[in-house]
Amino acid sequence: MSHTSPSTRSFAADLPSLIGQRVKLCGFAETIRDQKHMRFIVLRDQTGKVQLTQTKGDAGLAAALDIPTPESSIIVTGRVDVAPSVKLGGLEVVIENAEICGLAEARLPIAEDSGLDKWIDHRQVSLRYPAQQLVFAVQTTLEGAMRSFWEQHGFREIHSPKLMGTFSESGAEVFAVKYFGMTAFLAQSPQFYKQMAIAGGMEKVFEIGPAFRAEPSFTSRHETEFTSIDMEIAWIEDHYELMEIEERWLSHAITAVAAAHGAEIRRLFGVDVAPPTLPFPKLAFEEARETLESLGHPLRTRSDLDSEGERILAEHMAKTTGHEFLFITDYPARHRAFYHMRQDDRPDMTKGFDLLWRGMEITTGAQREHRYERLVAQATARGYKLDALSDYLDFFRYGCPPHGGMGVGLGRILMRMLNVASIREVTLLSRTPKRLRP
Missing domain, CATH: 2.40.50.140 (Nucleic acid-binding proteins)
Structure with a gap:
């Protein structure tokens, strides 16, 4: 018929x-x-x-x-x-x-309960599973809500180069590539270029794009290529202003995800996504270190948290405050980027912060040093060659406004939002020191 x-x-x-x-x-x-x-x-x-x-x-x-x-x-x-x-x-x-x-081959290469490595080997099949379809629906809604916040608050989008003539964070974690008889480096972040945009008078900028870290790390939250969400904002008073902006931005985005996908996330991942209450609790690094010592977890270094310390501290603060988010502020300068602004009364401390969500760092941010002479002095104190940083340092020679910003890991936000064990479960295709295919 x-x-x-x-x-x-x-x-x-x-x-x-x-x-x-x-x-x-x-x-x-x-x-x-x-x-x-x-x-x-x-x-x-x-x-x-x-x-x-x-x-x-x-x-x-x-x-x-x-x-x-x-x-x-x-x-x-x-x-x-x-x-x-x-x-x-x-x-x-x-x-x-x-x-x-x-027509599919009669024998499929994986099943829905296959291991994660098998999933990644055969992504064209594992992406079909409903939970995986939901991951990328959530990602789309999340990014759309982030963009709507930026648009409402006067941000402008930039697309910075990913091939650089010098490293953007530290030379130890950089991928070097051949470039017409020269050596180029894959960008570890858009840090230098978003600061250039601020110096160019753009005032508020954001970027969502790839970043590359040559870290021989095999943890569940690290990838050698990942999606970085970056903001930079001019005319700020201090790093606390940046934290206030980030918590409003995250609340806006999480609210949109909860409204669009809350029921499906609960059904497929067993997680209740709810807008966080504001403001997020804050703890200075020195207080965090002392708290961890009192909980039986002394830090190996006096200038940074380890992953286990982040987890223990976040659990403790969640019991104390009832909040899943926690800002750690005022880090020692020793292990922070050379361009982080130092505190006026404590030059050994930065105006920097991290944001933890359910015990995992999802953000690093700081007020930046915008004064040329001080920036040169901080780079020199770290032993960096000023010639290699000349393009970056030039951004600050012609009157740069005070500013600051942050970098946020998209994969880590999704990990915490959906409560999955590995960043590879919320990444289209994983890149690690041992995986370059498919």
Whole structure:
């Protein structure tokens, strides 16, 4: 029997409002159940699943549907019928026409319960799983809400170079690449260029883009290539102003995710996403160090927290304050970037901060040193070669405003929001010291 196919595609989520109508559906054949006189296919698209039903009276259609294997991509047309016994929404689509677009090999390389490395090896399959589809829906909503905040508050977007003539953070963590007879470096952050934009009078800038760190780290929260979210803001009073901006920005973004995806996150990840209360609690580094000592975790260094210390401290503060977020402020200068501004009364301390979410650092920020002579002195004290930093230092020779900013890890935000164990579960394709493919 011939049918004129609907020209417009419908989605699984649309079908309750299309009862009795003919529809066109596109997706993957998740399961196929073949009986003597009937065939049932569960079709999955990015909005959900629907049962397709085919009676075998049409020999041509039956022959066409003998071909697909599970996870084959198909296009079907048919009528939406009420079917109270069907668990997928109490409806089904009775197939009238079918087209097999991409035939899957009979043996799939992974299952949904396969290990993470297998997932990454076969990302074209693991990305189809509903929880993975949700990760990137959440990421899209999160970034959209971040951008809406920036737009509402007068920020401008920049796209800085990722090939640099010198390192942007420290030379020990840089990827060097050949560049027409010279050596270039993959950007560890857009730090230098967002500060250049401030010196150029842009006042508030942001960037979402790739960053590269040549760290031989194999932890669950590190990648050699990752997505960095950066802000830089002029005319600030101090680093506390930056923290106030970040907590409002994060609250805005998390609120949007909770509204759009809260129910699905709860169903697939078992996590309740709720807008955080403001302000976030704050603890000076020295207080944090003393607190950890009192909890039986003395730090190996007196100038930075270790990952276990972050976890213990955040758990302790959550019990004390009821808050999942915690700012650690006023870090010793010894292990912070040379361009962090020092405190007037404590030149050994910076006007810097980190933000922890559920025990993991997701942000590092600071007021920057904008005065040329002081910046040169701080770089010299670190032993940096000024010639290598000449382009950066020149940004401050012609009247740069006071400013500061922060870098935020997109993957780490998603890790904490969805409560997953590894950043690789919320990254499209992982890059580590031992993984460069696919």
